[in-house]
Amino acid sequence: MENKKVKELKVSAIENGTVIDHIPSSAVFKVIRILKLEAFDDMVLFATNLESKKYGKKGIVKVSGKYFEPEELNKISLVAPHASIIEISDFQVANKKIVETPTEIKGIVKCFNPNCITNKEQVKARFVVVDKEDTRLKCHYCEKITTRETMEFF
Amino acid sequence: MKNKSLVSINDYSKEEQLSILDLAREFEKNPVQDILKDNVIASLFFEPSTRTRLSFESAVNRLGGKIVGFSEASNTSVKKGESLRDTILTVANYSDLIVMRNPVEGSARFASEISPVPIINAGDGANQHPTQTLLDLYSIRKTQGTLDNLHVAMVGDLKYGRTIHSLVIALCNYNTTFHLVSPVELKLPSSVKMHIKEKKLAYHQYTEVEDVIPHADVLYMTRIQRERFSDPLEYERIKNSYNLEYEMIKKTKDNFRVLHPLPRVNEINIDVDKSPKAYYFEQALNGVFVRQALISSILGLK
Numbered sequence: 001m002e003n004k005k006v007k008e009l010k011v012s013a014i015e016n017g018t019v020i021d022h023i024p025s026s027a028v029f030k031v032i033r034i035l036k037l038e039a040f041d042d043m044v045l046f047a048t049n050l051e052s053k054k055y056g057k058k059g060i061v062k063v064s065g066k067y068f069e070p071e072e073l074n075k076i077s078l079v080a081p082h083a084s085i086i087e088i089s090d091f092q093v094a095n096k097k098i099v100e101t102p103t104e105i106k107g108i109v110k111c112f113n114p115n116c117i118t119n120k121e122q123v124k125a126r127f128v129v130v131d132k133e134d135t136r137l138k139c140h141y142c143e144k145i146t147t148r149e150t151m152e153f154f
Numbered sequence: 155m156k157n158k159s160l161v162s163i164n165d166y167s168k169e170e171q172l173s174i175l176d177l178a179r180e181f182e183k184n185p186v187q188d189i190l191k192d193n194v195i196a197s198l199f200f201e202p203s204t205r206t207r208l209s210f211e212s213a214v215n216r217l218g219g220k221i222v223g224f225s226e227a228s229n230t231s232v233k234k235g236e237s238l239r240d241t242i243l244t245v246a247n248y249s250d251l252i253v254m255r256n257p258v259e260g261s262a263r264f265a266s267e268i269s270p271v272p273i274i275n276a277g278d279g280a281n282q283h284p285t286q287t288l289l290d291l292y293s294i295r296k297t298q299g300t301l302d303n304l305h306v307a308m309v310g311d312l313k314y315g316r317t318i319h320s321l322v323i324a325l326c327n328y329n330t331t332f333h334l335v336s337p338v339e340l341k342l343p344s345s346v347k348m349h350i351k352e353k354k355l356a357y358h359q360y361t362e363v364e365d366v367i368p369h370a371d372v373l374y375m376t377r378i379q380r381e382r383f384s385d386p387l388e389y390e391r392i393k394n395s396y397n398l399e400y401e402m403i404k405k406t407k408d409n410f411r412v413l414h415p416l417p418r419v420n421e422i423n424i425d426v427d428k429s430p431k432a433y434y435f436e437q438a439l440n441g442v443f444v445r446q447a448l449i450s451s452i453l454g455l456k
Contacts, residue, residue: 115279117260121237141260142281143162145345 011047017064019086020076025049027079028059033153034075034108037063055082070100075108077101078135078151101132109137112150116142125154156454159266159273163284163320168327175292177447177456178440185443189455190219196249197223198241199276200232200256205416205438206276206285210253213445222248239268246271251452254278272452280316280382285448286415287320289441294372296440297411297433301325307333307366309396310376310421312342317415318376319346326350332357333366337395339388340378363396367406373398375414375421393419400425413437 023031028048037044043064052058073085077099087095105127111118118125118141127137127146137146155170166174181187195214199207207225214221222245224230232241238256242265245252252269254262255276262275262282277283295301306325312318312334322332322342326349334342334357341359350357360366367373375398383389397420403412414422414434426432450456 111260113259115257115259117238117258117264120258121239121264123239123260123264139260141263142279144259144281 010050011045011060011062013091014043014045014062014064014088015091017042017062017066017088018068019088020061020063020073020080021058021084021086022052022055023059023061023076023080023083024055025057025059028061030079030153031059031061031076031083034079035061035063035068035072037061040066042066071102074100074102075105078105078109078148081132081135101129101135103129105129105137108153109146110152110154111139111142111144112146112152113139113142113144116144118142155451157272158452159269159275160284160448160452161262161266161273161275161278162282163287163324165284171288171291171324174288174444174447174451175295177451178288178292178443181443181446182440185446186216188218189450190214190217190453193219193251193453194249195219195221195223195449196245196252197221197225198245198252198254198256199223199225200227200254202226203255203277205441206255206283209438209441210274210276210285210445213442213449216442217446217450219449223253238265242269242273251449274448274452277316280314282320283316284320285441285445286317287324288448289437289444290317290321290374290413290415291324292440292444293411293413293433293437298371298409301328303329303331304371305331305333305369306372306374307335307363307370308342308374308376309335309363309366309398311340311378311382312336312376313340314379314382315376318342318374321374322346323349326353326355330355333360333369334358335360335363335366335396337361337392339392363398364402367402367410371407371409371411373403373410373412375412375418377414377417377419377421396421397423398426399423400429403429403431406431 025048045062048059049057083099085097086093107124111125117123126140130136130138135148211221238261246269251272253274253276257279259279259281262278266273275282298304308318378393380389410431411433
């Protein structure tokens with residue numbers, strides 16, 4: 001734990017806001033997109049390929065002046081199932097938790113089946129998470145399974 | 155089941171499925187009744203069908219109901235680019251219940267969510283075809299006297315055949331022993347096998363149909379579907395994997411029956427038709443009674 005605190009300082013500390021740590025390096029940009037940070041107007045700091053004792057390499061995102069709703073944060077579990085969420089208030093850790101994979105996913109992921117109604121008409125994609133460990137999503141409409149390998153985000 | 159759409163077989167519990175089968179038996183004894191005389195049923199077939207569409211329409215006609223609809227989408231506003239959503243909302247104004255076949259997977263679930271009247275899925279692409287499953291259950295129960303503890307052999311395209319998938323899932327409620335016969339390329343997908351494993355039921359896999367005939371109570375044959383192959387050479391290689399002939403079923407058990415959802419191509423030789431154990435045309439007739447039972451249950455008339 002001591003070690004990790006030092007490493008986090010490779011990205012400047014924020015005064016108030018949310019730190020998302022332990023993101024797989026390959027998923028940092030996906031996390032930014034899922035949380036719609038591309039259009040965010042306060043400071044967003046991020047880094048990837050940082051050393052991590054637990055995971056080898058990891059990424060981190062720090063969002064200034066923003067606390068997320070749990071449903072919003074849980075969306076990132078699809079790409080970063082072990083991410084930790086640290087809420088910062090006045091440079092201090094105010095709250096820390098691990099993301100949880102929701103049981104239902106709406107409107108973030110595309111169904112991989114090109115013949116699914118959600119890819120043909122204006123129907124919001126919707127899935128039941130049938131396997132949280134492996135991230136297997138069963139389409140509410142066509143009932144096909146979208147996996148991590150076939151997953152695409154809107 | 156009043157007003158309850160049927161999109162996937164699991165939308166109805168085992169008890170609800172059995173109550174449809176019981177009611178179908180009443181309609182088999184008395185298929186011409188006047189109970190639908192005040193009802194209009196919409197029959198929307200966006201792609202071709204012989205048995206499903208005609209047996210639905212026959213079911214409604216024999217109960218005195220009226221039908222509006224189409225058997226192909228090309229002479230409707232769908233051709234002008236009308237969305238399924240708008241088509242359903244419009245047709246719901248003109249009918250008490252909508253029967254729909256559509257090649258787009260998930261279209262029936264979507265329709266059931268936006269439609270003010272109940273929807274019966276008559277096939278949505280490779281996904282679900284629950285009324286076929288009900289008539290298969292009805293046919294099995296009628297020929298075997300029970301649904302419990304049977305040895306059911308399924309032959310052909312177990313990978314893409316939607317009738318196979320739904321029937322396997324439905325039979326998992328009845329302690330079935332499954333005998334699965336297919337070319338290695340067309341084995342039952344793990345997403346379906348999962349249901350058999352969850353119930354801890356026995357299943358055996360084969361590549362030759364001869365191996366399974368002595369064990370089976372029911373031999374459920376299916377067509378290898380050309381439209382599922384992207385590689386025509388692979389289809390040519392596999393298409394003639396199975397060809398059931400009269401001689402092969404001569405020495406089977408008395409209760410043994412051959413079922414097939416039809417259409418068949420060459421997986422059942424026409425010489426099998428003369429056997430009293432060939433049941434596929436009666437099976438197609440049972441579709442009328444099962445659909446009569448389903449429609450009258452959903453409309454709250456029985």
